[in-house]
Amino acid sequence: MRHPVIAANWKMHGNQTLVKEWFAAFQKQDIDSANLEVVVCPPFPYLQQAKNAVMSGVSVKIGAQDVSDETKGAYTGQVSANMLTDNGCEYVIIGHSERRAINGETDALIAKKVLRALEAGLTPILCVGETLEQRQQNQTEQVVATQLLAVLETLTNEQVQAIIVAYEPVWAIGTGLAATAEQAQAVHAFLRQEVLKRNKKQGEMLRIIYGGSVKPENALELLAMPDIDGALVGGASLDAASFAQIVQAAK
16 A cells, blocks of 8 residues: 655745744644655755654654755765754655756756665655656656656665655646646556556555645645655645645545
């Protein structure tokens, strides 16, 4: 059985006040998190504060939004996987389209980051997705398969079972647009089939979550699809009540 994962990506938003108020508000939502993983990924400076809030009783895990492909050294501004675990992280988002586009991250670099995360005991949330132009040119499957296999080919069978894949169509991130449930399901099913070709158990167990303007209004329909195992939520996750509704939709 694949336990659903609902993850919040706060991106470069928030401050200490937001962290305090968000966790206090989320705790009041009376969320049933049994058989469900709830993850919050705030900016680096607020990881420890978020972890302390979790220790106060909020039933969520803490994740980071990125990680270095190096373990330590003279890499000014980078944060290693071990630093993340030292601050209470259990998950990390890797390969988000914004980092691919803005920071020029390649499939090879992203594969190294996934490996570093796994070595440190983190659960990577590997993002894959196509641009609007690529979709219009019928390149969706080629793009997402290339992004996924570039990572899987560097991992052992055991490591593959420890990752989460997030399908995030670039054209639906922060635009207010979202893939229909049927469009998202089609890509999720394709990704699962690509893994099934390599290993039946891995394909059946791999959790593939959807991201791209997920909100309370569309969460239930998306999460009802057979190959959608959760959501990576951006803007809607900044409001504790909205995020709680998305979490409840996964139950």
